[in-house]
Amino acid sequence: MSVNKLGKFAVIGLSAAWIAGCSTTATETDSSTVAEDGASATELSEGDASTDQAFGAGEDGALTSVIVEDDVTAMDSLAGVETVFYFDFDKSIVRPESREALAKHAEFLVANPDARIVLEGHADERGTREYNMALGERRAKAISRYLTIQGVAASQIETVSFGEEVPVAFGHEDNAWQLNRRVEVRYEK
Template identity: 85%
Template structure:
């Protein structure tokens, strides 16, 4: 058997072993661990009056998974600083340049982020439906990074900023005219 054939068999064998290892089912240990975690999570959420949880049951009503929505305790007095400040910033067709009318609101976001070094922001870039999906993903990323650059120039730490692009995939307006396209060319600011 040649070395080349032996290498191919090794790759196929390792791939099969990896796939088989990934397709395991839950054991009693897994279920009990999840149930213990669910009980402690449920007790913690009961004290906080939070009911944002879902449970799934397996055979015999056994608990198999828990999905808990994390809620971050936000001090409302800290967010008062951003009351009424725009969180959506619009762009011209095929451009990723921050508009002058957006600068005042972005300065307030920067001021908030500088005064709250633990705060994190996600900048979600979007594009309208014109252009290819790949181009619109790149355009959405350029738009989000333009806002990020503006914030870092104002003094915000880059570690507080995350950028993501949705391209044309998450429109807010579903029309096929200039008004709808304008609403979809945007960056949304979301605090974590």
């Protein structure tokens, strides 16, 4: 190995070490202090045992609260709503029968700006691997555009394409291919 290459490796290694050493950790306490008059956690939690709050001690014994939201109740409005949307052969146009379910997803996302979704685009086995990756991406982007038109913030949506790599049906006929031409909506926690 030449001295020039060794010097490049040293510079890269030292740069990586310097960047890793510059990371910081948060030392601030939660700004939502529950009680500053010294009330204990038991005094505060005895009033209502069914609350969704959790109490803990921060720095200097200050009592802080953290709201714990139950994901099941937040997602109840989407119970029974389709999360898989199918496409025609070699197309990335949202079908009319998908629009009602997508409108419900959009309504939920607009009402819950902290919610995030991943749109996973898929294709059937016909076509080259590269073409199917691009087709899966176009399909995911079509759903993304439809949701943003409905008022969903683009920052709430992530798109990814799996192309033909993750089939749900392994047959080599029209029924299997139809099931593989899809976009799946997955909510992140």
